[in-house]
Amino acid sequence: MGLPRFTRPKGGDANCSSPNLYVANCGPAVGLSFDLIASVFNKYGEVKGVYAADESGTRVIVCFDSENSANSAMEALHGNPCPHLGGRSLHIRYSVQLSDQVKDSVQVSLTDSELQVPGVYLLHDFITVREEEGLLAAVDSRPWHHLAKRRVQHYGYEFCYETRNVNTNQYLGKLPSFVSPILERTSLFQKLGCSGDIVLDQLTVNEYPTGVGLSPHVDTHSAFEGLIFSLSLAGPCIMEFRKYSTGVWFSKSTSNSYDEVSDSDGGSNFLRKAIYLPPRSMLLLSGEARYAWHHYIPHHRVDRVKDNVVRRGSRRVSFTLRKVRRGPCQCQYPEYCDSQK
Numbered sequence: 001m002g003l004p005r006f007t008r009p010k011g012g013d014a015n016c017s018s019p020n021l022y023v024a025n026c027g028p029a030v031g032l033s034f035d036l037i038a039s040v041f042n043k044y045g046e047v048k049g050v051y052a053a054d055e056s057g058t059r060v061i062v063c064f065d066s067e068n069s070a071n072s073a074m075e076a077l078h079g080n081p082c083p084h085l086g087g088r089s090l091h092i093r094y095s096v097q098l099s100d101q102v103k104d105s106v107q108v109s110l111t112d113s114e115l116q117v118p119g120v121y122l123l124h125d126f127i128t129v130r131e132e133e134g135l136l137a138a139v140d141s142r143p144w145h146h147l148a149k150r151r152v153q154h155y156g157y158e159f160c161y162e163t164r165n166v167n168t169n170q171y172l173g174k175l176p177s178f179v180s181p182i183l184e185r186t187s188l189f190q191k192l193g194c195s196g197d198i199v200l201d202q203l204t205v206n207e208y209p210t211g212v213g214l215s216p217h218v219d220t221h222s223a224f225e226g227l228i229f230s231l232s233l234a235g236p237c238i239m240e241f242r243k244y245s246t247g248v249w250f251s252k253s254t255s256n257s258y259d260e261v262s263d264s265d266g267g268s269n270f271l272r273k274a275i276y277l278p279p280r281s282m283l284l285l286s287g288e289a290r291y292a293w294h295h296y297i298p299h300h301r302v303d304r305v306k307d308n309v310v311r312r313g314s315r316r317v318s319f320t321l322r323k324v325r326r327g328p329c330q331c332q333y334p335e336y337c338d339s340q341k
């Protein structure tokens, strides 16, 4: 099923009758499934579909077969606590045409082969649930460094968000032993045809509260070598990949900590793809994906994945494993490369 082509009405549009209703204060983020919402609205006429109105998870579009049905539902349900929807008071308006945000959505792939970004590899269930618990306990027992919207830990070398680089003279020591099994297992990617000797010496642990993402960026070429691994723990997210038509080695965002970003970035001068990263999956960025594509985690509480709406967990923790570069980058993508500027 495609995305709905309706949105919240603005100004005078609110009074225009329509078979489609914009319903606020209900949705998957407050524990009300689309099926449940459809069953309640079905009492007033045939519901053709219930869709996320935006990424909040608390606003939906209910599409009826006729304006009459929508009118009846509006009269009965607007502003009143609804016992079948957790007693919530619904705020309902008639819905109008296609929003930019909906137009802005991108199909989300489940696998690397479906994604078709050269150099992206994704292995599901890279670690077990037990291992995941162990890794989360290990990092939770260590001090977190607070950024504006998320918390981080650095091992091996500190990553400096102002310069987007590492200070190679400041070695923090070997990577902690709790990542050793993961480091060993990265050899699985070689079997997938990903070449390169993998001696990783830098780990950044990111903890994203629900709804927090990461602005579009290319990991600085001069800071890290060509393989970047990212293990997802605790909660899922989607990662979007953008290939800009003109090379920009620095992030599109103005923020140093990768925190601030507008979800809508025009969208016309770049190619967009997205992949779903479930907990315990390991992502590898190599080659073109690592050097020439921006990666980005949209700031969503819920993600649309195929025909499902997937809620982000209460947090997502990622382990990004990289190898610090010792000389200038000599990649094949000079237009994206800070070493070759």
Ligand SMILES: O=C(O)CCC(=O)C(=O)O
Pocket (backbone or CB within 6 Å): 204, 206, 214, 219, 230, 231, 295, 318, 320
């Ligand atoms: O959280 C992630 O999976 C990605 C983190 C990332 O891109 C980075 O630290 O540069």
Ligand SMILES: [Fe+2]
Pocket (backbone or CB within 6 Å): 217, 218, 219, 295
């Ligand atoms: Fe990154």
